[in-house]
Amino acid sequence: MRSRFALLALPVLLSSCAIGAYFSPITPFERATNGLYEGEGNGVTGRVPYRLTLTVQEKSGRASGVLQNLESKKTYTGSGTIKGTSDSAQLDMNFFEGGNKYRAALHADLSGGRIIGRIRTVLLGQELFPYNINLQKVGEVKP
Structure with missing residues (x-):
């Protein structure tokens, strides 16, 4: 009897998995924000020309990236x-060279596909x- 119930429940369970597969793992804010900036x-x-590869996680308010x-x-x-909405957000990041040498701080506004603000390079532990x-x-981040 149990095996019949299991067989009857199988199509229902499998179809619910398929429905869940259509939900996007990222939010619209993340989709609009994550990417390559130059x-x-x-x-x-x-x-000085710069390139920033930016990835944000809206729920935790975290941003990570690579600045070149x-x-x-x-x-x-x-x-x-990163704090804000899909219209405008405040971005504050610290950048390190070699994983441990503090080299720059970014304080900027992110809006309409643009990052406008200031990078302060670090010398002797001070933002100067x-x-x-x-x-x-200029582009999307490839997963």
């Missing part, structure tokens, strides 16, 4: 927070040398 920073040493100085070819990994940045979303 642009430039302007500061004391002049114009396209001029020097140096790459920095970072993490921080600000660069006004303007980055435009």
